[in-house]
Amino acid sequence: MIVRVGDRVRRGRAVSFSDVPVDAGTVAAAVRGTAADVAVECPDPGPVHDRVGLVTDGMGLRTRTALAEAARSRGTDAPQDEQVATLRERLDDLDPPDAALAVPHRDLADLAGEVTDLRERVAERRGAVAALRDAGGDAETARSDLVAAARELSEVETERIAARQRLDDRREAARAARDVRERRLRLEDRIANLEREARAHLVETVRTEFASAVRELGHDGDPFDAGAATAALGVARVADLAAPVVLDCDRFPDATAAADWLDAPVIRL
């Protein structure tokens, strides 16, 4: 590993920069990629590095999740992995269309009102035609009014049937889209449950080692109650780390002692 901070370059499995003012987060970022003024040449960090690649006194840690990653870094698998992969593929294949948003009811309500009005008008005009005919008058104009109203009624009725059909179609499409979303949610829930089981399985495989690691750091009692920095060091010791761990905490006399205990490259600040 080669670490450069400003114009200082240090090499080896355990390096210390406690004599140089440098931000721990910047060094950790340099391990992962690039950072201003700091460069670290080292193997690529794995997922467990995201959890315990930087150990500081004020850090937070989801210990079980980190420990499961540590188990994976050693090549341990969980019996649930295969099923999770299968379900993930099925999940990727589900592409739910957008459920139609607002379904316009207004058109339909307007058209229904128009139909009622026109029916009344047709009935009135039919009455007018009959009255004129009974009185022996000329019903020609009244009859053509009736025909016009009847034609309009039939047009609006056709339009209303079409609007009704559109509404039904959109409802059907929305329901189908929601069915897909529901299937997706069920798949996601199953995957989350399996991943929880996998995590528990992985944690079990390294529990004893982790417990003795945090005990060596001075923590008594339930190893999962250890403070975040202590737990992170325990996880790092259990994990198989190729990229360096950045230490910004006083637990080891020097970088070499830390690297030996962690069995990993160390940059001590």
Add this chain to the structure above:
Amino acid sequence: MLLVVAYSRVARRTLRNACRAHEGTVVRRFGRAALLADTEFGAFQALRLRERHGSDVQIERTRPLNPYSAVPAPVREAAAAYESEAHPNTPYERFAAGTDHPSAERMKAREL
């Protein structure tokens, strides 16, 4: 009332949080659905969820059912008779055949 249904894990979480934060607006909570009060604030909460999660949130408006004004008497009577008189394993169609009770098909074709 407003029925809000969540269709994703994040939408379900937001709905749960919204329900917890605004108990007065929640009429009832189900697993990933909730009935919100028919108030502007209920609508505000529902629309906020929809704004954040799009199609993963379904909003429907429900209203209380008064069977005496909304449901025709023959349907009410058929329901009461089927439950009290029919043998537990008798399908409704068989029960209704030869009686004055409306057929299932007929009821399906008529909206309330």
